[in-house]
Amino acid sequence: MLTTPPLAPKTLAALHRLGIRTVAGLRQTGAVQTFLLLKASGLTLTKSTLWQLQSLLDGTPPQEMAQHEKTRLLAELKNHPPVAAFPPQGEMEYFMGLALEQAEMSALTGEIPVGAVIVSDGIVIASAHNTCIADCNVSRHAEINALAQAGSEMQNYRLDGCDIYITLEPCAMCASALMQARVKRVIYGASEPKTGAAGSIVNLFADKRLNTHTAIRGGILQEECRAVLSRFFQNKRKG
Ligand SMILES: [Zn+2]
Numbered sequence: 001m002l003t004t005p006p007l008a009p010k011t012l013a014a015l016h017r018l019g020i021r022t023v024a025g026l027r028q029t030g031a032v033q034t035f036l037l038l039k040a041s042g043l044t045l046t047k048s049t050l051w052q053l054q055s056l057l058d059g060t061p062p063q064e065m066a067q068h069e070k071t072r073l074l075a076e077l078k079n080h081p082p083v084a085a086f087p088p089q090g091e092m093e094y095f096m097g098l099a100l101e102q103a104e105m106s107a108l109t110g111e112i113p114v115g116a117v118i119v120s121d122g123i124v125i126a127s128a129h130n131t132c133i134a135d136c137n138v139s140r141h142a143e144i145n146a147l148a149q150a151g152s153e154m155q156n157y158r159l160d161g162c163d164i165y166i167t168l169e170p171c172a173m174c175a176s177a178l179m180q181a182r183v184k185r186v187i188y189g190a191s192e193p194k195t196g197a198a199g200s201i202v203n204l205f206a207d208k209r210l211n212t213h214t215a216i217r218g219g220i221l222q223e224e225c226r227a228v229l230s231r232f233f234q235n236k237r238k239g
Contacts, residue, residue, distance in 0.1 A: 002026065006052060006062075014041050018085070027057055032076045036083040040215075050077070081206035084185050084215035087163075092187055095119055095165040096221045099189070102129040102142065103167045103228045109134060113228045116142040116166045118150040118159065118183075125162070126150035142166060143174035147181050158182050167225040169196035169218060175204040179212045186216045189225025 001022055004012050018037055020026055026034055031053040039045055048062070050073055055062040086092065095117055102115025106129035118126040128145035132138055143166055151157045163185040170178060170188065175197040178186055186205065188198065197204045198216050205216045 002056070006056070008049075010043060011038065011045075011049060014038050014043050017041065023056055026053065031057055032073060032080055033083060035077070036080060037085060040083055041085045047074075079208055081203070081208070082213055082215045086185060086187065086215075086217050089220075092165070092217075092220045095124070095163075096167070096187065096189055096225070098124065098127060099142075099165045099167050100221065100224055100228060102127050103225070106130045106142070107228065107232045113232045114142040114166070114168045116146040116164055118146050118162050118164050120150075120154070120159070120162045125153045139173065141171065141174050143170055144177055147177055147183075151181075160184065163187060165220070167221075167228065168192050169198045169200055171195045172197040172202065172204060179204065179210060179214050183214050186214055187220050188216070188218045189220055190222045190229065191218055 002012060002015060002020070007015070015021070015034070015038070018034070018041065020029060020034060029037070031050060034053055035045065035050045038049070051062040051065050051070065054069070054073060055065060098117045099115040102117065103113040104115070106115060107113040111130045111133050113130070115129045117124050126146040126149035128142050128149055130142045131140040131145060143164065146164060147159070150159055150162060159181045161184050164178060164183050165187045167189045169190065169192040170186065171192070172195070186198065191200050193200050195201060198218060204210060205212050205214050
């Protein structure tokens with residue numbers, strides 16, 4: 001069990017909120033990612049907390065940590081992709097359900113069924129689906145349509161603090177647009193092994209050279225999200 005001491009009571013409470021209660025749990029997330037998650041949850045931390053977390057994993061006191069180990073941790077911190085505390089599972093599944101309804105609407109019009117909703121402070125500000133065929137426009141993916149809608153709604157193309165729920169892992173075009181819009185969190189359902197740009201083919205969100213601020217989480221209602229696509233392609237083959 002993680003305890004106070006050595007951890008500060010506030011740090012320990014925040015770790016519990018993140019579901020990290022044991023050294024094994026800490027090891028699974030890693031010292032650097034845990035440190036970033038604590039920061040994302042609103043704690044003000046100094047590097048000493050990072051040394052402390054790593055020391056718990058090493059089983060040695062922080063004051064005995066070698067300088068090269070600290071340098072390694074700082075480099076890992078600098079290169080780590082953005083992290084965020086994500087909403088509770090039930091909330092993510094609720095909004096993904098709405099994105100799935102959008103995907104079903106795509107299918108009804110013969111478009112590849114992908115849906116997206118954008119949420120700001122718990123309120124849906126955009127719901128869209130793929131309309132490439134109807135619009136004769138290759139860029140009309142669900143995400144791009146949702147970004148356009150949300151931009152008009154907010155009267156701002158920058159969507160700081162907004163989240164997007166997408167039934168399918170975004171492609172490189174959409175990943176780039178999402179990062180440029182500064183969407184805070186991207187939550188997607190099924191992975192896309194042929195064009196996915198959130199880890200399947202490339203992970204643009206993890207490339208620090210792009211100055212990304214967007215955290216990603218996949219696998220929410222992935223079976224349902226995958227099923228909409230397989231049903232669509234099966235029907236297409238039958239038809
Ligand atoms: Zn796309």
